[in-house]
Amino acid sequence: MALTVVGSIAFDSVRTPFGERDRMLGGSAVHFALAASFFTEVRVVGPVGDDFGDDHLAVLSERAIDTDDIEHVPGKTFFWRGHYDHDMNIAHTDDTELNVFADFEPKLSPASCEAQMLFLGNIQPELQRRVRAQSSASFAALDSMNLWIDTARDSLVAAIAEVDCLLLNDAELRMLTGRPNLSQAARATMEMGPSVVVAKRGEYGAVLFTAEATFAIPGLPLEDVRDPTGAGDSFAGGFLGYLDGVRTGGEHDERALRRAMAYGSVLASFNVEDFGTERVQRLTESELAERYDEFRRLTTFEEAPVSSRP
């Protein structure tokens, strides 16, 4: 088992009502890889600049994430600056510098090509397609965002047709398909190619759509949310990492997908408890198991015969 992720490796400067951090390690590939590393072997593909030091690499390698395909190129690492007000469902972008990402041409090593699972983090859809074309993964998943729906819709639709699973915010699924109803939007998305569609809903949780069934999991109401940056990628990392870890053959059965949704929710819930990667970096396996049980307690209710009136 192995899981390759392509996406941004970044420095993030973030301000929320609960504090701020300057140039901390971030990016979709980083958040994803840390989350997935609890379940499977992860290989990260992406470019970094001269300002990316060994201490940053160590955050990944300490979790035994393979960093051989992280390409060091002259220039500066991708940079994002943003802030959140009291509604932490909404990220306000103040600055984005593509830097070394501007000329990124992904080249996967043989080991990364051969990983049986692939995650295409939120980057330009044509780049996602070029990575997909190199990979021999039997299960590929893709994340994207409103920017690409607006500016590169045809490429994005082509990229979606080439993957097995799409993860997207619910508002973006509606935007992609032009259907205000989420179930209809998910079905229309499945007609584009993917057999598995996950609608992410921020603090409200996530919904899984397959041909067979629909599964919904609420978010865990947390007393203390400090920084939601990377929560969606942590969700994807928990989700796909768990699937890759339990995988037998090419099959993902319904029950495994549901447990994977719960692990995705678990990782996202930890991610938001502190800035950037801070919480997931210090996460332990026992905390992981305990929070999974907490999600079970949060959502479990018993069968009940209709106690109808006499």
Add this chain to the structure above:
Amino acid sequence: MALTVVGSIAFDSVRTPFGERDRMLGGSAVHFALAASFFTEVRVVGPVGDDFGDDHLAVLSERAIDTDDIEHVPGKTFFWRGHYDHDMNIAHTDDTELNVFADFEPKLSPASCEAQMLFLGNIQPELQRRVRAQSSASFAALDSMNLWIDTARDSLVAAIAEVDCLLLNDAELRMLTGRPNLSQAARATMEMGPSVVVAKRGEYGAVLFTAEATFAIPGLPLEDVRDPTGAGDSFAGGFLGYLDGVRTGGEHDERALRRAMAYGSVLASFNVEDFGTERVQRLTESELAERYDEFRRLTTFEEAPVSSRP
């Protein structure tokens, strides 16, 4: 077992992207009573005008709802006109005529006073308090809205202190307490009096807070949502109706509360499938049981040992 509800009995004119209806039967007490009638004996208290006919009363009495405390007074029945655009989480009010509700002075019959459970639908908080004072119910629940938080906050806080359970939209809980974090808002609300707090989240479901635990249930992703008017009251009716139906002594244990949340969700999910009371009026017990099972399938996932890396 018996459940008294006080609230509006109304005519609603509603337009949504899926159609419109003129002067259909509505109001918080009506939606609540129809939903609760599947589980327990329900008594409705409230005023109607000369324009309220036997056919309207029949909608209630056909579900064996007791209408003896519906007071016929000269004048016109409460009237609401509103519409929804594509985001059906938001109701736009175009007209409200209090009519006979303007001078409503609730007087509960002995039978309504003695019901062991009481629901104070969304009306002026001082009216809710006067009803609570007359009732000997051992469990009382209250719904309200942003209007009263804005214009009658002190009365509302006093009314909340006199009930066991508060049901409110999540945004209104935040507004009531000034806490942007939902868990903190719910805890602050419990400090006002109620031991049970339910945050309603529209299509995203609902969250239950008690001293012991938190329970969250997602909304059922429906292909066909025609009119959300009354969904919150149908939720409350399913929730409290079920609780009253299974109640033994004054106790509401955690497990019963969870099942009640599911029945509330079931009734709300039917309510939105057609205009006004149309869907719940033709609802059958077997449909009810089937949808409860559907919510179980929607939310169930298995235990999973952390499949950690070798």
